[in-house]
Amino acid sequence: LNISDDELRGLFPITKELVYFDHASTGPMPSSTRTAVETCLDTYSRQAQFDFNVYFSKLARARLLVAKLIGADPEEITFTQNTSEGVYIALINIPMQEGDKVIVMDEVFPTVRYVADHNIPHAQKIYLKFCRKDPVAVLRNNLDKKVKAVVIDHVQFFTGEVIDLPRLSNFLMENEVKLVIDGIQAIGALNMSVKDINIDFLAVGASKWLFGPNGVGFLYVNKKNFKSLNRLHTGWLGASWKNFEDFELNPPLFDDARMFEQGTRNVIGIISLMENCRLLQSYGMDNVEKRILGIKTRLIEGFKELSYDILTPLTGRQSGIVTARPKKDATSVYNLLQSNKIVVSLRNRALRFSPHFYNNEEEANKILEVLRL
Numbered sequence: 506l507n508i509s510d511d512e513l514r515g516l517f518p519i520t521k522e523l524v525y526f527d528h529a530s531t532g533p534m535p536s537s538t539r540t541a542v543e544t545c546l547d548t549y550s551r552q553a554q555f556d557f558n559v560y561f562s563k564l565a566r567a568r569l570l571v572a573k574l575i576g577a578d579p580e581e582i583t584f585t586q587n588t589s590e591g592v593y594i595a596l597i598n599i600p601m602q603e604g605d606k607v608i609v610m611d612e613v614f615p616t617v618r619y620v621a622d623h624n625i626p627h628a629q630k631i632y633l634k635f636c637r638k639d640p641v642a643v644l645r646n647n648l649d650k651k652v653k654a655v656v657i658d659h660v661q662f663f664t665g666e667v668i669d670l671p672r673l674s675n676f677l678m679e680n681e682v683k684l685v686i687d688g689i690q691a692i693g694a695l696n697m698s699v700k701d702i703n704i705d706f707l708a709v710g711a712s713k714w715l716f717g718p719n720g721v722g723f724l725y726v727n728k729k730n731f732k733s734l735n736r737l738h739t740g741w742l743g744a745s746w747k748n749f750e751d752f753e754l755n756p757p758l759f760d761d762a763r764m765f766e767q768g769t770r771n772v773i774g775i776i777s778l779m780e781n782c783r784l785l786q787s788y789g790m791d792n793v794e795k796r797i798l799g800i801k802t803r804l805i806e807g808f809k810e811l812s813y814d815i816l817t818p819l820t821g822r823q824s825g826i827v828t829a830r831p832k833k834d835a836t837s838v839y840n841l842l843q844s845n846k847i848v849v850s851l852r853n854r855a856l857r858f859s860p861h862f863y864n865n866e867e868e869a870n871k872i873l874e875v876l877r878l
């Protein structure tokens with residue numbers, strides 16, 4: 506995308522109001538996406554519905570752009586409401602018998618914990634710590650024939666630690682164990698392709714690094730699993746309708762990830778997600794990641810000068826998150842940032858900073874200036 510920094514920042518009106526370094530919580534909607542949503546609302550208010558062909562071509566385009574973002578094929582993508590729904594679809598569709606086991610990363614955000622604890626009662630849940638450990642070593646001691654799946658947050662929500670998926674996924678594939686990933690803190694910030702890693706399911710909500718809005722997301726299902734899925738959480742729009750005029754003949758469910766779109770979809774959400782993916786891809790995910798890491802590096806230098814306790818591991822692959830604990834009481838520092846129109850997260854007496862590609866070093870410097878006060 507041939508776009509100047511000013512033009513890029515112009516797409517994010519939030520930059521006029523705030524220094525917004527809180528994408529690990531919620532991402533702001535770009536103005537280009539807002540325009541697309543307004544066009545969609547216009548259709549709804551003037552003619553109630555999209556023309557059948559327009560509707561399905563938009564859906565196909567959205568699926569293609571989401572697939573391209575992660576290096577998947579379109580039929581490996583199903584639209585969801587959020588990360589939870591994606592993890593849910595994954596876990597109920599992995600064939601398991603009474604007494605089979607699911608290993609869950611203990612440091613997950615509550616999303617995975619709630620889904621795993623309450624929706625697969627036949628499976629035994631085993632929680633293991635993965636942070637700052639070699640994931641293969643953790644698993645080697647706990648794997649047996651009853652383990653059917655491992656569920657991991659790719660990026661840990663508090664410290665931003667990136668779990669080494671390539672190593673983990675190869676080990677699991679050799680042992681025929683399914684790998685389910687919560688990717689919400691990675692996708693949209695990090696350049697990654699599911700073709701390079703043996704992930705079975707990747708659940709992503711759009712609300713953070715994909716610029717929202719709330720209530721839309723997607724699940725990637727590796728096509729090698731299509732034949733063995735339990736085919737649960739399916740519905741009439743998980744089938745290949747040719748039109749909406751003849752309901753005598755019910756078409757069969759798709760044989761791929763699209764089978765999971767149960768009924769009437771969140772079209773406004775999907776159109777937003779499509780526009781956000783288009784923007785990220787036209788800038789290039791490699792460039793997006795580079796920009797984020799550049800700003801993060803500047804913050805880290807500043808935190809070191811301030812003798813902050815940096816809670817983010819600084820070796821290994823980096824995410825868009827850096828978390829640090831100030832010398833002073835974190836709440837008062839957080840309030841000071843707020844009063845200077847700087848938005849970050851306050852978590853466990855530490856500050857979590859999560860810049861995106863439209864942020865810049867000037868903003869990072871402004872944050873550091875306030876922190877020096």
Ligand SMILES: Cc1ncc(COP(=O)(O)O)c(C=O)c1O
Pocket residue numbers: 587588589590613614616658660661662687689690709710722
């Ligand atoms: C790692 C992680 N997973 C999931 C979520 C949210 O889950 P959902 O999209 O289901 O609301 C968050 C943050 O809110 C998160 O940090």
